[in-house]
Amino acid sequence: MPSDANNFEGAYLLSDLIGGKARLGGKAIGKLADVIVAEQGKLPEVTHLLIDRPFGYKSLMVPWDKVERLGANGRADLSIAALEPYEGEPADGQICLRDHLLDKKVLDSDDDEVEVVYDIKLAARYGRLFVTDVDCSRAGFLRRIGLRKLANFIRSIAAKIDDDTIPWTYVQQLPQNMGGFNGNVKLNVLKEKLPDIHPVDLADILEELEHDQRMAIFNQLDTEHASDTLEEVEPRVQRDLVSSLTIERVTELVNEMTPGQAADILAELPASQSDAILDKIEAPEAMKVRSLIENHEDQVLFFATAHYITFPPQTTVREVMIKFRTAAKDADVVMYIYVTDPNGVLLGVVDIKELLQATLTDTLDRIMTANVVSLDENDTVAEASKLFARYSFRAIPIVGEGNVMKGAIPYRDIMQLDHRFV
Incomplete structure (x- = not known):
């Protein structure tokens, strides 16, 4: 030693x-x-x-x-x-x-739970160095993608950020022949951590699993988490999941989605199954979904979401960081911060990446893009499709008279329906 x-x-x-x-x-x-x-x-x-x-x-x-x-x-x-x-x-x-371990999947002993190894904790004892924990926390993820300063800042304002670690004593012994290691770190723990996995991460992992494993995991999710995850997986996996669920369960998931997201899911199903689900959805929402599937000349505002994030121009980056998690909880558009005045006039937009790279004392009006590409409330879905194709935005704000913000339309609500516009 x-x-x-x-x-x-x-x-x-x-x-x-x-x-x-x-x-x-x-x-x-x-x-x-x-x-x-x-x-x-x-x-x-x-x-x-x-x-x-x-x-x-x-x-x-x-x-x-x-x-x-x-x-x-x-x-x-x-x-x-x-x-x-x-x-x-x-x-x-x-x-x-x-x-062998960084960025690998973590499954529980039943192959029913998934995490991702973002970091590994070690400790020195009497001159020897041991592995103590597998780190699946948000702070670990931020460190993994190079945002160490942000990880440290978030940890300083939210002590629970590091709760998502798994003691190595819960990890099953790794195979002796690491050349045949399939990348799954198996645990001797139950499913209590599954709800904490971000839908995007969970979707990536579901796409790699076999049908039985995929369904075992998906069936453990609550309705909101399952709905968000279903939106993120590729169409092939969407069909696989939805075809194995009851119509009642699919209806619950669809009710959590925007009309565009619901249309994207239902368009992948046989017409009889899609109609059966739409019959169980409230009439106004079902009409919007059917219209999105069948008619691209409707006004884009008809399909917009009102669940997006806004802050006043003098808000500091630090304040946004502190309030972001709460603000994003029910938002359909989370990758942009829209800067508005007290009357709802759209003044600018801040991409979440720009926010993460800014100084904590910066105010939004200093880092925002003031020349915002937007849609008019009278524009059609087809016009929105062309704008997305031109700029590759993840969402576009919709404004009315006086540049007052009326809503936002997410990328996936339009562009994944583009093949039905022709």
């Missing part, structure tokens, strides 16, 4: 370690590419660090007892006499945390 246990901090995140500089004699020789562990007890123990070197040089497999110091930022000071004896790659049976 390392000679001085005090040279190791108490806790680490894999995302912080990866990419850290490896040094020998005070000179950088490469970067930490992966952490190798072995399951020899209750917790996997780190056995090697994999060090990538500059182009033309072989990677190094450095045993943990040759690591003199490891910083939380991944900086590793090595204690080896020469590099050549340690040149090599991980063997087939060795577990590489980054390569």
Whole structure:
């Protein structure tokens, strides 16, 4: 083991370690590419660090007892006499945390629950380093996509952001032959975490599963979560799911959707099944859905959603971050922040990516796009389709007289119906 246990901090995140500089004699020789562990007890123990070197040089497999110091930022000071004896790659049976576990699916013992591994937590004890938790939290996701500062900020205002971690003691032992590892991390836990998975993430995973696994997971979702997830999956999987549900259950899911989303789902079904579902939906909504499927000359406002996010121009980015989760809970358009005055006049729009990249003290009127592409309340669905095709927006605001915002039309409500416009 390392000679001085005090040279190791108490806790680490894999995302912080990866990419850290490896040094020998005070000179950088490469970067930490992966952490190798072995399951020899209750917790996997780190056995090697994999060090990538500059182009033309072989990677190094450095045993943990040759690591003199490891910083939380991944900086590793090595204690080896020469590099050549340690040149090599991980063997087939060795577990590489980054390569084998990051971004992989997590299933419970019944294959009925899914999470995604965004990060891995490690802890140093008496000079040895162990894996302690699988991190499936939103903060872990943000760190994984490079938004570390935002992850830290959100954690500072919402302590529960890190609750979504799974102790390694709940993880079933990984296969000895990692070359045949299928990427599913299996747990000895039940389904209590399933409702926390974002519909977009869940849709991606459902698309990869077999029918029985897919239905087992989908049937555990509450109506709102199932409806949101159904909207996100590709048409092939939509048909597979809907065809296996009762008409009553599909009706519940459709009632949670906008007319455009409902039309997109029902258009994939046989006419008899679609009609049976529409007969159970409230008449005004059913009329909108039928019209969207059959008639593209109706006014776009007829199919718009009133569930979008608005803030006044002087709102700071910090205030939006704090209030966003509540504001987005029932919104159909969440990727844009619409900036409006007290009379509802549309002043500008802020893409969520721009918001995440802005300074917390910036106000929306400083970062918004004032020249907003919008639809008039009298424009038709066909005209909306052309505008989406031209600009590739994810939603377009609809305005009336005096540029007062009347609604918004999501991309998927129009463009996924485009094949029915001809």
